Amino acid sequence: MWILISPWFIKWFTPKEVAGITIFPFIILNKKELKQDNVFVNHELIHIYQQLELFFIPFILWYYAEFFFRLLIYRNIQKAYRNLSFEREAYLNETNFDYLKTRKFFSFLKYL
């Protein structure tokens, strides 16, 4: 896993509130200070594991399919995003720095 700093990539390829994105095997951040943010990096690392177990492309398809499904339910982009199973798992466990040591495969399914 590599951490890259690329403000232009974040600016052009993600919505405007986004500070970082994980595209296995890279975590791309908009500023280098975020590398020191252990909670933020742990959150993105959880996405690395999710992407690995779904072989990346199925992860992307699932992520967007679930996003549009949740958008239909919540009719709110932020709410739809925060309730994605992948994001729920990452947000609920981002402050637990031992989480990835004990995490079982396909744990995001518990957050569907």
Ligand SMILES: [Zn+2]
């Ligand atoms: Zn996330």
